[in-house]
Amino acid sequence: MVSWFQKNLQKSMLAVSVLLLAGSVNVNAEVAAPVVPKGKGEQCVEPTGEMRKNHMEMLKHQRDETMHNGIRTKKHALKECISCHVQADDKGQVARFGEDGHFCSSCHNYAGVNVDCFQCHADRPQELIGKGHKIKPHHTANFNDASVNKEALQALSKVSK
Amino acid sequence: MKTDNTTDTSKRKFLGGAAAVAGITIAPGVLLQTVQAKPDDQAVSNKVRWGMLIDTNKCADGCTDCVTACNSEHGLAGHDRPETDTQYIRKVTLKDKQTGHVKTLPVMCQHCETAPCADVCPTGASFKREDGIVLVDKHICIGCRYCMMACPYKARSFVHEDVYDQKDHTPRGKGTVESCTMCVHKVDKGENPACVTACNKEHKAMYFGDLNDANSEISKRLKEHGGKQIRADLGLNPGVRYQGV
Amino acid sequence: MKLIRYASIDGNSNGYWGLMALFAAFILAALGSSYFMEHNGHYVTGMTNQIVWGLPHVFAVFLIVAASGALNVASIASVFNKKAYKPLTRLSALLAIALLMGGLIVLVLDLGRPDRLIIAATIYNFKSIFAWNMILYSGFIGIVGVYLWTMMDETVNKFNRIAGISAFVWRLMLTTGTGSIFGFLVARQGYDAAIMAPMFIIMSFAFGLAFFILVMFATYNGTGRELGDAIVNRMRNLLGIFVAAILYFFLVFHLTNLYATEHHGVEAFILRDGGVFTNLFWIGSIIIGGVVPLLMVYGPFCKKSRKALAVASVLVIIGGLASMYVIIIGGQAYPLQLFPGMEVSSSFFDGVVNTYSPTLPELMLGLGGVALSLIIVTLAVKALDLLPVSLADSVADPHHKD
Ligand code: SF4
Ligand code: SF4
Numbered sequence: 077m078v079s080w081f082q083k084n085l086q087k088s089m090l091a092v093s094v095l096l097l098a099g100s101v102n103v104n105a106e107v108a109a110p111v112v113p114k115g116k117g118e119q120c121v122e123p124t125g126e127m128r129k130n131h132m133e134m135l136k137h138q139r140d141e142t143m144h145n146g147i148r149t150k151k152h153a154l155k156e157c158i159s160c161h162v163q164a165d166d167k168g169q170v171a172r173f174g175e176d177g178h179f180c181s182s183c184h185n186y187a188g189v190n191v192d193c194f195q196c197h198a199d200r201p202q203e204l205i206g207k208g209h210k211i212k213p214h215h216t217a218n219f220n221d222a223s224v225n226k227e228a229l230q231a232l233s234k235v236s237k
Numbered sequence: 238m239k240t241d242n243t244t245d246t247s248k249r250k251f252l253g254g255a256a257a258v259a260g261i262t263i264a265p266g267v268l269l270q271t272v273q274a275k276p277d278d279q280a281v282s283n284k285v286r287w288g289m290l291i292d293t294n295k296c297a298d299g300c301t302d303c304v305t306a307c308n309s310e311h312g313l314a315g316h317d318r319p320e321t322d323t324q325y326i327r328k329v330t331l332k333d334k335q336t337g338h339v340k341t342l343p344v345m346c347q348h349c350e351t352a353p354c355a356d357v358c359p360t361g362a363s364f365k366r367e368d369g370i371v372l373v374d375k376h377i378c379i380g381c382r383y384c385m386m387a388c389p390y391k392a393r394s395f396v397h398e399d400v401y402d403q404k405d406h407t408p409r410g411k412g413t414v415e416s417c418t419m420c421v422h423k424v425d426k427g428e429n430p431a432c433v434t435a436c437n438k439e440h441k442a443m444y445f446g447d448l449n450d451a452n453s454e455i456s457k458r459l460k461e462h463g464g465k466q467i468r469a470d471l472g473l474n475p476g477v478r479y480q481g482v
Numbered sequence: 483m484k485l486i487r488y489a490s491i492d493g494n495s496n497g498y499w500g501l502m503a504l505f506a507a508f509i510l511a512a513l514g515s516s517y518f519m520e521h522n523g524h525y526v527t528g529m530t531n532q533i534v535w536g537l538p539h540v541f542a543v544f545l546i547v548a549a550s551g552a553l554n555v556a557s558i559a560s561v562f563n564k565k566a567y568k569p570l571t572r573l574s575a576l577l578a579i580a581l582l583m584g585g586l587i588v589l590v591l592d593l594g595r596p597d598r599l600i601i602a603a604t605i606y607n608f609k610s611i612f613a614w615n616m617i618l619y620s621g622f623i624g625i626v627g628v629y630l631w632t633m634m635d636e637t638v639n640k641f642n643r644i645a646g647i648s649a650f651v652w653r654l655m656l657t658t659g660t661g662s663i664f665g666f667l668v669a670r671q672g673y674d675a676a677i678m679a680p681m682f683i684i685m686s687f688a689f690g691l692a693f694f695i696l697v698m699f700a701t702y703n704g705t706g707r708e709l710g711d712a713i714v715n716r717m718r719n720l721l722g723i724f725v726a727a728i729l730y731f732f733l734v735f736h737l738t739n740l741y742a743t744e745h746h747g748v749e750a751f752i753l754r755d756g757g758v759f760t761n762l763f764w765i766g767s768i769i770i771g772g773v774v775p776l777l778m779v780y781g782p783f784c785k786k787s788r789k790a791l792a793v794a795s796v797l798v799i800i801g802g803l804a805s806m807y808v809i810i811i812g813g814q815a816y817p818l819q820l821f822p823g824m825e826v827s828s829s830f831f832d833g834v835v836n837t838y839s840p841t842l843p844e845l846m847l848g849l850g851g852v853a854l855s856l857i858i859v860t861l862a863v864k865a866l867d868l869l870p871v872s873l874a875d876s877v878a879d880p881h882h883k884d
Contacts, residue, residue: 143376145280145367146275146368146421148277148425195411196403198403200402201405319829321525324829324830327830329820329830330826332825357667358612361610380595381594382534385531390820391818391830397523411594412524412595467820471668
């Protein structure tokens with residue numbers, strides 16, 4: 077019963093956030109589509125469209141399974157996403173979460189959707205710790221400073237097609 | 238709900254379906270620990286109850302190998318603020334008021350069977366895994382610190398400031414509570430907790446294993462020599478036992 | 483008895499707006515403090531891994547306890563049918579809600595992750611007394627809200643008594659629940675006593691009434707409405723009884739603790755060797771919060787004085803905060819006994835008496851909770867018909883003879 081309530085709450089919160097996004101339609105759309113850094117692998121564990129839409133569900137499912145049941149399969153584990161998607165650039169620099177160059181924040185900054193993962197999880201593969209940018213306070217975007225618009229949302233769905 | 242239909246089958250094939258057996262050989266012919274690795278896609282079960290035994294007679298005064306190993310395993314770098322810095326494990330020195338006899342021993346989360354921290358936690362963030370390991374689900378911890386009030390062993394720490402570049406097996410962040418995880422990430426792979434491994438290098442005062450398995454090293458030792466619980470009067474049946482106190 | 487006429491206050495005076503501005507300033511300071519604590523992490527506060535609950539919790543628990551006590555006046559009128567208290571039931575119910583909100587906001591703003599409040603509100607561990615308290619708190623606001631409605635709306639007035647009884651039962655549960663937060667911490671010697679819950683109930687009576695008296699004086703003086711001696715003297719008597727009862731409970735609490743050998747250590751700590759805690763207990767809880775108010779209420783010189791009653795109420799509140807400080811922080815300062823009979827030391831402050839020095843942000847956060855409660859009351863008396871136009875003896879006292 078409790079989890080049913082949670083699920084529905086999450087759904088409705090999601091709905092609200094979508095409404096918020098859609099509500100702030102900006103007429104002069106000059107927001108460039110986000111530049112998503114390339115991962116090191118050939119192919120993601122799921123089709124790109126599926127990942128784009130549902131990565132949070134998969135991550136969340138995996139997180140609970142690992143945390144509570146000790147399931148340690150790799151396919152949908154955040155650790156694996158990070159180790160493939162967060163790489164050093166040509167200059168050997170690794171972007172922090174919050175900077176546009178970071179895989180997760182490239183989209184999340186753009187869409188103005190806050191995530192909570194990197195308060196606790198490392199934002200880079202273990203072997204890249206200590207490399208690249210000095211620690212900066214986490215910048216987390218929130219709904220208020222999001223300038224999302226219809227065109228941008230469309231652009232978002234076209235990225236890396 | 239328990240079965241994960243997204244299990245990583247390739248990994249399973251790689252393991253050949255057989256559970257790997259990890260052991261630490263300290264001298265030819267002496268196998269100190271035998272812990273079975275659990276396949277990645279298999280949920281933990283209550284058939285096992287992980288526990289630790291600490292032989293305080295062997296624990297050396299002044300030695301902090303277990304503490305150092307824990308700190309580096311979990312990336313617990315402090316800020317030189319002892320009152321707010323995290324400690325999963327600490328060396329406690331006991332002096333008998335009557336006889337003046339001094340003893341040292343490590344104390345960490347005792348992984349209580351009836352864990353007060355889990356009982357009081359409003360969101361269920363503090364919980365006990367089926368195999369007896371008590372953890373904090375930091376995804377849902379609100380940082381109320383009621384568990385710290387309830388823990389009789391002073392085992393928990395609150396993360397008082399920002400953390401960056403965490404170990405990927407020990408995510409930890411400001412505003413949530415944490416404590417010894419019994420190195421659950423290693424245990425799931427069939428390895429010993431970092432403190433036990435470190436202690437076994439020299440003093441061999443710590444044992445880790447399955448308390449439910451009568452044939453495990455730890456159970457045999459406990460059966461033969463007994464093992465005391467700290468604050469046994471509270472009836473919490475902790476998974477960590479001590480000899481020689 | 484005449485029909486009681488209620489009316490909202492005008493609330494246009496400089497005094498009114500001055501009060502509002504003052505409370506608002508405190509609330510802003512509290513928000514700023516909370517942001518400062520959350521942004522940097524709790525290391526900027528006096529709270530540590532040893533003293534995990536600090537000044538904010540002292541204020542929060544105090545306000546929550548006072549909230550249920552503020553409902554007293556209404557309960558006496560509706561549940562025990564004492565007509566004399568009828569005129570003040572509305573204010574009583576509203577003050578209860580306001581104090582509870584003030585307390586809760588402090589609790590929430592001190593969380594490590596206040597941004598996750600939604601989790602606390604949607605995932606419950608039903609084994610946790612804390613989770614039960616969240617249900618008790620929200621239920622309290624709801625039930626007392628309905629109760630207030632039955633007082634103010636003629637059409638639902640017939641449910642007044644049933645609502646009053648529900649609210650009364652609920653508030654007893656609420657205070658028991660709050661007391662049990664500490665009662666459940668068996669390993670902490672300072673809290674391990676069955677008497678904790680009833681002691682919290684009796685404390686709630688006094689703290690809540692003290693707030694009530696002050697708010698009543700402030701509004702009636704501020705608006706120039708008439709407030710007769712009959713009602714004031716009843717309050718005076720009640721306060722005296724409650725304060726005496728607290729003193730009695732303290733006595734029983736510490737005597738029973740002294741009876742059990744394993745508690746001798748913590749008792750000696752609070753009563754004799756605890757430094758600041760010992761001082762706070764004797765000077766704050768016993769003298770300022772107990773003996774002096776009793777003298778001011780019953781003493782021959784102050785007997786008729788309203789000023790004395792107001793001062794006594796302030797002292798009860800100060801004493802109450804001191805008691806909470808001793809209970810909450812003193813209970814943590816006294817070391818956990820891991821190895822009884824041994825001298826214990828470690829790098830993690832085992833075996834030592836923990837020290838706590840509260841910081842300004844913590845104090846401001848706590849005071850902000852009080853300010854929030856008071857601003858709610860200040861707004862409500864202007865917006866709603868909460869207070870009788872007159873509380874002259876002829877109105878308030880059913881047995882009054884002109
Ligand atoms: S030792 Fe403390 S933190 Fe560990 S399980 Fe027991 S109560 Fe919980
Ligand atoms: S601090 Fe976190 S883990 Fe501890 S009781 Fe509160 S929510 Fe639970």
